[in-house]
Amino acid sequence: MATSPLPPPPDTAAPDVGTQAVFENTAPAFSPLYQQIKTLILRSLQAGEWKPGDMIPSEFDLAARFRVSQGTVRKAIDELATDNLLVRRQGKGTFVATHAEAHTQYRFLRLLPDLGTLEDQGRAERQIIECRRLRAPAEVARQLALRTGDAVLQVKRVLAFGGTPAIVEELWLPGGPFKGLTLETLSDDQGPMYALFETQFGVRMVRAVEKIKAVSADEDAAALLEVSAGSPLLSVERLAFTYNDEPMELRRGLYRTDARHYRNELS
Amino acid sequence: MATSPLPPPPDTAAPDVGTQAVFENTAPAFSPLYQQIKTLILRSLQAGEWKPGDMIPSEFDLAARFRVSQGTVRKAIDELATDNLLVRRQGKGTFVATHAEAHTQYRFLRLLPDLGTLEDQGRAERQIIECRRLRAPAEVARQLALRTGDAVLQVKRVLAFGGTPAIVEELWLPGGPFKGLTLETLSDDQGPMYALFETQFGVRMVRAVEKIKAVSADEDAAALLEVSAGSPLLSVERLAFTYNDEPMELRRGLYRTDARHYRNELS
DNA sequence: CAGTGGTCTAGACCACACT
């Protein structure tokens, strides 16, 4: 239990765990060991020590590294797995979750066809309308935790299924982390946009919040979605976050729901 | 570890656990012990052995009853707690979840004001429009797993906040479990409808699925919601389930979203 | 104080994947 074959040398640098909470120095707030371990793993994820798709060290190795029992590491990993930050695969190992895998693709897309195979009626056909670099309007800046006027990227695109347009959306991305993103980058890419963000910009979207309203189609949206102006559309405003609850994308979408619906599970 | 002070006598009746899976007699499907315990607890919940709000036996007692270790019971309860079927309270015990508590009220209602205190701007003002007993239309029957023509209850009501109507909805309930439900029962009651269902009919809603669309207000809805005909409204169709994934309520709602929005978290 | 859930450990063994 005492050896520590990984980065932190045997008796220093590694968080030293006595019998109970370690960082209980100042605040009287009690923090369980497994929570601290969870934080340390999270930190390694943020720092990019393990990238999306990578296998992280085994529970035993991590236990040695952090000087705790395997069961404690297990509980930390369990929680990270239920948060969809890690994926466990029995017999293989534990991996950093990614949007690039078939089974987790379009994890955030809740628009489904009313009828037929929920699975897939054709891949989504994507078309980028424009990609501009500009200064953040006040409201966009506020939501992305930037200052008004900071550089941002604005992307507009249309998604269609089986030739019928279904979604028109506008994305706002902070200019810093997404430096170098162009219309060509986006257009050339196949696969989910969040997968591109991971591989090209090292940004992994972890969770998101959506605000949904019913609105009437304006002229522009009506034309792009091939409906008549004034038709009811679903307005979906999404704020997506990366590891440290940092907002990293603001997305405003209009969904056609005449033959599809937004599905949500409550529990 | 061997005593069994609860209902099942010492050496019989209680599921007998050797070293591994118990019910592994016919199917080669492997089922972990804690999963079997989870099923047994679930069965007791369905049978009404413990009712919403009740405290269930301690982990130790359950461990003795099922002849497994306390840690195994713990894992079973953990999962039931994350499914919101049970609620753990340190120092006190583990309780059957209920819709009747302040902190879990309106757990399934996702409509929030765009501005101001998310907490509450006044209680919801509810008004029952009608409550009829009739024969299930085909589509309603299908969704509630009944036969077309079976007895069902149809309830219509309006919800308002601060004097402004926000939701008009129509509920369909199976006639059997809800025998005796009348307009008076519903109107007299304060508090969430799902709480009433628990206390009066022993029906606890556990989870639900919603299908959301944008639609135009027809004359009736427009009048009730005090908007002009043709205004965009959010159509929310909810199918709610009780313990055994039995569908128990079909609800079709129209939401005004001019000053409110449907909030959803993705992860 | 006793009773409850919460944390942590150590070790044994099972199931699964790869080589």
Place this chain on the structure above:
DNA sequence: GTGTGGTCTAGACCACTGC
């Protein structure tokens, strides 16, 4: 077979609640 995650146990101790 070896290495990984998954299950189960037994026991010790901590934290919170209420008598």
